[in-house]
Amino acid sequence: MIVGQPGSGKSTLARRLGERTGLPVIHIDMIHWQSGWVERPKAQKVAMATEVEAGEAWIFEGGLSRTYDHRLLRADTLIILDLPLWLRAWRVFRRTLRHYGQTRPDLPEGCPERFNLEFWKWIWDTRHTNRAQNLALIPKAGPGTEVFHLTSSKGVRHFVNAIAQATLHRG
Template sequence: MVRILVVGASGSGKTTLARRLAAEMAVPHIELDALQHGPGWTPRPTFVADVTAAVAAPAWVVDGNYSAVQELVWARADTVVWLDLPRWLVEWRVVRRTAGRLVLRRRLWNGNRERWRDVPRADHPIRWSWRKHAEYRVRYAERFATEPAERACVRLRGRAEVAAWSAVEDGVGVEVLGGGHAAP
């Protein structure tokens, strides 16, 4: 495993896991949100070019689900980790994260901050996560079923599975199911 993609709904823990894996592997962590969101939450016009350059590196850990670069990142990944946590847990996490960002006025990518007035918007992470959770379940289940054997696909369905898988150095001890598909 030298090029790992971590996918899942907002609040599933993609960035936390990706950051930890990248640190342990001593490789770059590429957070797609940081490349996508310019000042004032405007989409960065160089997003695709920046992702293309980043995944050209020999080793990395990427987190995110952006359809504009999905095929590009998947084509380079040798391992895809899907955080398929229960919706209640994902929603709890994204609400807790949003509250912390709002109260502490935490600065995010390119100087952006979450704002109270944005919480009711359809594209706010709380609502986005709720809407996308079921869609990602279908999309990633279908994708994992058709992935080539040379790409390890790891579906983690709970906190204990994430902890157990991420504690195993380089995925040793991860049971590989036919076709490159892995489970803890």
């Protein structure tokens, strides 16, 4: 289970971990959005997330806090990406420029990248509350859940390298 604010690197980390472990990767934006940037009804999002969480193994990146408690019960690992606002803002800006007018791989077809002032406002307005919500997951994690609170790009790189090394030694 990977959580973090926009631009923290959730999708990138999930893809890298999926490549190294062979586990299926689920991006919350695939559940949250329908083609044309139409938000799914809440009940449908919860049902879709719950169905994914019932699977044997997965890498689930992103929010939908309504299912956090259930997801935490099923997760063997909780990764919190807690990077500085300036870095996250730069990444969102760079991502927008890189994919402008195109659909990113972690979004449903028909959701082209765009500059969205409401999204930027949401990033700013929720910078403290989302961080607090993510950190509040740590004490909720079960006794067998490994928790990683990563606060820098360097920390994320070290984490990915450690996973790669562990995968090499297992296989």
